Amino acid sequence: xxxxxxxxxxxxxxxxxxxxxxxxxxxxxxxxxxxxxxxxxxxxxxxxxxxxxxxxxxxxxxxxxxxxxxxxxxxxxxxxxxxxxxxxxxxxxxxxxxxxxxxxxxxxxxxxxxxxxxxxxxxxxxxxxxxxxxxxxxxxxxxxxxxxxxxxxxxxxxxxxxxxxxxxxxxxxxxxxxxxxxxxxxxxxxxxxxxxxxxxxxxxxxxxxxxxxxxxxxxxxxxxxxxxxxxxxxxxxxxxxxxxxxxxxxxxxxxxxxxxxxxxxxxxxxxxxxxxxxxxxxxxxxxxxxxxxxxxxxxxxxxxxxxxxxxxxxxxxxxxxxxxxxxxxxxxxxxxxxxxxxxxxxxxxxxxxxxxxxxxxxxxxxxxxxxxxxxxxxxxx
Numbered sequence: 001x002x003x004x005x006x007x008x009x010x011x012x013x014x015x016x017x018x019x020x021x022x023x024x025x026x027x028x029x030x031x032x033x034x035x036x037x038x039x040x041x042x043x044x045x046x047x048x049x050x051x052x053x054x055x056x057x058x059x060x061x062x063x064x065x066x067x068x069x070x071x072x073x074x075x076x077x078x079x080x081x082x083x084x085x086x087x088x089x090x091x092x093x094x095x096x097x098x099x100x101x102x103x104x105x106x107x108x109x110x111x112x113x114x115x116x117x118x119x120x121x122x123x124x125x126x127x128x129x130x131x132x133x134x135x136x137x138x139x140x141x142x143x144x145x146x147x148x149x150x151x152x153x154x155x156x157x158x159x160x161x162x163x164x165x166x167x168x169x170x171x172x173x174x175x176x177x178x179x180x181x182x183x184x185x186x187x188x189x190x191x192x193x194x195x196x197x198x199x200x201x202x203x204x205x206x207x208x209x210x211x212x213x214x215x216x217x218x219x220x221x222x223x224x225x226x227x228x229x230x231x232x233x234x235x236x237x238x239x240x241x242x243x244x245x246x247x248x249x250x251x252x253x254x255x256x257x258x259x260x261x262x263x264x265x266x267x268x269x270x271x272x273x274x275x276x277x278x279x280x281x282x283x284x285x286x287x288x289x290x291x292x293x294x295x296x297x298x299x300x301x302x303x304x305x306x307x308x309x310x311x312x313x314x315x316x317x318x319x320x321x322x323x324x325x326x327x328x329x330x331x332x333x334x335x336x337x338x339x340x341x342x343x344x345x346x347x348x349x350x351x352x353x354x355x356x357x358x359x360x361x362x363x364x365x366x367x368x369x370x371x372x373x374x375x376x377x378x379x380x381x
Contacts, residue, residue, distance in 0.1 A: 003135050016133030016328065018167040019335040021060030024050070030066065030112065031075040038069065046072050063112065064169050070114045077114045078217055083366040085213035088220050089238035094254035095225040097244045098286040100127035101321060103222040108332035109355040111171040115217040118163070120209070121176035122146060122223045122230050129175040132166050133328050142179035149208060150201055152186045159208040187229040198229060199272050206237040218362060227261060236269060240279045242358065244286040247295040252302060280361045284354065285314035313354045318347040
């Protein structure tokens with residue numbers, strides 16, 4: 001059934017592609033330069049002109065052309081060699097808060113912004129893998145997930161084997177499937193017998209991701225929505241934490257419990273000699289409906305409870321996100337609006353503003369000023 005849906009979504013080729021294009025005005029805004037500068041670079045041969053239709057209409061720039069434009073015009077936001085890569089875990093033990101949606105949209109936002117991104121799907125439900133256009137049941141084997149690296153009897157000692165290219169030239173993926181859950185069984189059984197198996201695996205994932213991260217600017221980890229061995233390993237491997245929560249009473253209460261439990265877990269990890277140090281911990285309100293009075297009420301409680309740890313721009317509930325997910329895509333991959341242009345524009349603007357907050361936190365660690373519009377980032381502390 002998943003395969004039928006995938007083939008329907010990707011007709012006529014039954015294979016995911018990236019057809020989104022950017023007009024010259026949008027490209028200039030993304031690069032922080034004038035359209036005239038782009039035109040001059042095309043005229044003097046430093047940049048190839050945008051392709052044209054048979055009628056002579058400019059078709060716009062694809063993501064590869066945009067990345068090349070950044071390099072030629074000196075507008076790449078990549079970290080310097082001495083800057084540490086950001087390794088962000090998107091975690092909450094409550095399911096249904098939009099964790100995988102946030103992960104994939106953040107990855108594609110950063111991809112458009114010019115960063116080199118690696119997404120690691122650590123959840124055996126493999127929602128993130130599916131949103132990248134892979135069928136986790138048919139297209140992904142257990143040997144292509146984290147399993148060969150984390151298993152009790154590992155067959156891999158380096159994570160490079162699991163990295164897959166995607167339709168995004170600067171966004172890679174380590175996929176997942178249901179068989180990754182075997183790691184939970186194996187490590188839980190080994191942990192119950194005592195010994196140093198779990199601490200060793202936690203250190204191994206951290207070391208493997210740190211080594212792999214040298215080739216990227218940002219690594220985004222999508223762990224399972226539960227306190228299992230993989231989640232613990234991910235929390236220990238990350239150097240930043242992003243916690244999505246919906247504006248409902250159950251989600252708020254669950255997140256409070258998650259934070260309390262996380263505090264205890266980190267203390268236990270520290271007692272086992274495993275230190276965890278986050279550059280930032282931020283909460284992001286997700287799936288927010290501004291027209292629902294109960295959402296607004298819970299959001300105010302969040303602001304009072306979490307203060308500056310809650311990012312000021314919430315992710316809005318949008319039909320455009322749902323339409324894109326049905327096609328196993330993000331909003332950033334849609335070639336044209338699925339709903340009304342107004343709905344698409346409002347959704348895209350909200351996503352950009354929300355993720356600009358995270359981008360600012362990443363760049364702050366590098367001692368860099370914002371690469372985007374600073375007016376979008378006011379209030380980020």
